[in-house]
Amino acid sequence: MSQQLSAGTAAALVPDTAHGPSARPASPGNRRFPAPTWTDTVAAEWLKLRAMRATRVIAWLGPILGVALCVLLAVAVGLESDTWSAQDRADFDPLLFSLISGLVSGVMIILLGVLAGAGEFRTGLIRVTLTVTPRRGRVLLAKVAVVAVVSWVGFTVVAVLATLAVQPVFHAYDLPGIAAAHLDAGEETRTLVTAIAVAPVLPLIGLSFAVLTRSTAGGVTSVLGLLFAPEIAGGLLPSWVADHILIYLPGAATDSVSRTGAEDAGHLSVAVAVLVVAAWLAFFLGAAHRTLQRRDA
Amino acid sequence: MISVRELTKVHGRAVSVDRLTFEVTPGVVTGFLGPNGSGKSTTLRMIVGLDHPSSGEATIGGRPFRELAAPMREVGVLLDAKAAPAGLRACQHLRWLARAGGLPRGRVDEVLAEVGLTDVAGRRIGGFSLGMLQRLGIAAALLGDPGILILDEPVNGLDLDGVRWVRALLRRCAGEGRTVVVSSHLMSEMDQTADEVLVLGRGRLLAHGSVTEVTRAGTGTHVRVASPRVDELAALLRIAGAAVVPAADADGTLLVTGLVVAAVGDLAAEHGIALHELAERRASLEDAFVELTGDSLDYQGRSPS
Structure with a gap:
């Protein structure tokens, strides 16, 4: 799917060469019209999201906050590193460190997912969207594609920027830089790749909640509630609930996908986690689709 | 279509x-x-x-x-x-x-x-x-x-x-x-x-x-007709199915609804009645609209903004 998606976004960025002279505006009476393609719908959703003011704010704030967080933590780690044992020093992972930026970019892309869905309902723009593209399933799918790609790109860009920004800090404290990362071990690569791969999961659930509640506040509250409520409630509930039920919730299952050491208590095996995450996505997006189809706009 | x-x-x-x-x-x-x-x-x-x-x-x-x-x-x-x-x-x-x-x-x-x-x-x-x-x-x-x-x-x-x-x-x-x-x-x-x-x-x-x-179709549209034999004409028009009221502004003048202007003229000619004025006064669409929707306004008394 990702190939198709990136083709869609790429098409949005290049001038419209697909429409030749044959696509001239039709005069009334000429009833043979070229139908807009799937790519057109994705491109339109992308243009719309990109042009929103909130998107631009997030696009600036996300990297700045993400990098700032990583640099601050890097300084804190550096200050503490005097007291490290040789083992601690060997365990220190300069590459995965910057995934901490995901705390910020994760929230930012969840916001974007919610905005992509709910922003239009507030202004009534959704009626315009659905009259130009009455196939509502296609509109939702286009939003899914845009949110997924933006999540992947956003998460990765912030992580890369954070990685670069912390190198001088590590160097100053005489900690190993990324050149020393054990990429060949495979473990780190896997963690990195899966962390990026699952980035769109929560934004897409946010998008679903936004379509279901038709409200930005409703969407954000729902998805953050879904994410943090189990963490908070988990401590109050018997441990078997946490071990056998809460780990199947979307947030925990997503963490299980990107984590190694599947035998650890509190984590699902990767295969199960992937299935659970896919099932959650199908459930939420399915509900959003059903609601969008049936409700009056 | x-x-x-x-x-x-x-x-x-x-x-x-x-x-x-x-x-x-x-x-x-x-x-x-x-x-x-x-x-x-x-x-x-x-x-x-x-x-x-x-x-x-x-x-x-x-x-x-x-x-x-x-x-x-x-x-x-x-x-x-x-x-x-x-x-x-x-x-x-x-x-x-x-x-x-x-x-x-x-x-x-x-x-x-x-x-x-x-x-x-x-x-x-x-x-x-x-x-x-x-x-x-x-x-x-x-x-x-x-x-x-x-x-x-x-x-x-x-x-x-x-x-x-x-x-x-x-x-x-x-x-x-x-x-x-x-x-x-x-x-x-x-x-x-x-x-x-x-x-x-x-x-x-x-x-x-x-x-x-x-x-x-609205009653606002009417035919204005003046004649020296206005009472006779009024009776004939009523028989033909029209509603007739005397005009308020002029004696010997009738306001006729329910017949088109040609029918009023023909009727007068048939009976040899001279006409001094014959004209259709078209109501505005607004009048017709008010009449049509008079019963179906949801909020009576609140004029449409």
Whole structure:
């Protein structure tokens, strides 16, 4: 799917060469019209999201906050590193460190997912969207594609920027830089790749909640509630609930996908986690689709 | 061609559209009239597939709107000019719309020029006046050069020049053989813009026909006739089925409703009655409208804004 998606976004960025002279505006009476393609719908959703003011704010704030967080933590780690044992020093992972930026970019892309869905309902723009593209399933799918790609790109860009920004800090404290990362071990690569791969999961659930509640506040509250409520409630509930039920919730299952050491208590095996995450996505997006189809706009 | 058959929309217990059946033909401007809350917008939303009918159906060229392959090229829609995204520039808004409709990008500049917004194409929509928003909404409806135009209250917020411009545009579009539906609660406006009118009240179709037909049906339209043998004439007219009242402003003058002007003249000639005045006084569409919808105003006493 990702190939198709990136083709869609790429098409949005290049001038419209697909429409030749044959696509001239039709005069009334000429009833043979070229139908807009799937790519057109994705491109339109992308243009719309990109042009929103909130998107631009997030696009600036996300990297700045993400990098700032990583640099601050890097300084804190550096200050503490005097007291490290040789083992601690060997365990220190300069590459995965910057995934901490995901705390910020994760929230930012969840916001974007919610905005992509709910922003239009507030202004009534959704009626315009659905009259130009009455196939509502296609509109939702286009939003899914845009949110997924933006999540992947956003998460990765912030992580890369954070990685670069912390190198001088590590160097100053005489900690190993990324050149020393054990990429060949495979473990780190896997963690990195899966962390990026699952980035769109929560934004897409946010998008679903936004379509279901038709409200930005409703969407954000729902998805953050879904994410943090189990963490908070988990401590109050018997441990078997946490071990056998809460780990199947979307947030925990997503963490299980990107984590190694599947035998650890509190984590699902990767295969199960992937299935659970896919099932959650199908459930939420399915509900959003059903609601969008049936409700009056 | 827009076809609406037995179209009904029920919200809870309230029936907002009640078994509407009508067809809108190409080549004329069809005015969709009704007081606020009469079901105009709900009907338009059902025609363009936004609201689901409780029963009945609305089709565009025989197919439901949601099944059209290239909707923007077939139907241009303006439902709410204020729905345009405030954060976007006018050209950005039209650009994503063009893309969504699979339309060539050059159309954006063409429609901007057509509605006179070229100079403000780069400005954010948030700073637009209602009149500019209406023009932008009309530009969006024209993007696909569609054979059908559906515009909900397009002259709201326009100044006199703007109103004239919309009127000319609608005329031109109809003249090019397009189907043009334009709704309004301003009757005086429709009187000058529309060829055909559909009058709605409480979700029901109260009248459908040319502006002349609809105004003639109302009692406001009457024949004014003066004669030296006025009492004799009045009796004959009543026998012929007309309602007759003496004119308040002149002796020997009658106001006749229920007969067309020719019938009154013929009747007088048949009986050798001389006439000193014979004229049809057409009621305005507004009068006819007030009469038609008098019983179906939801909020009596609150004049339509």
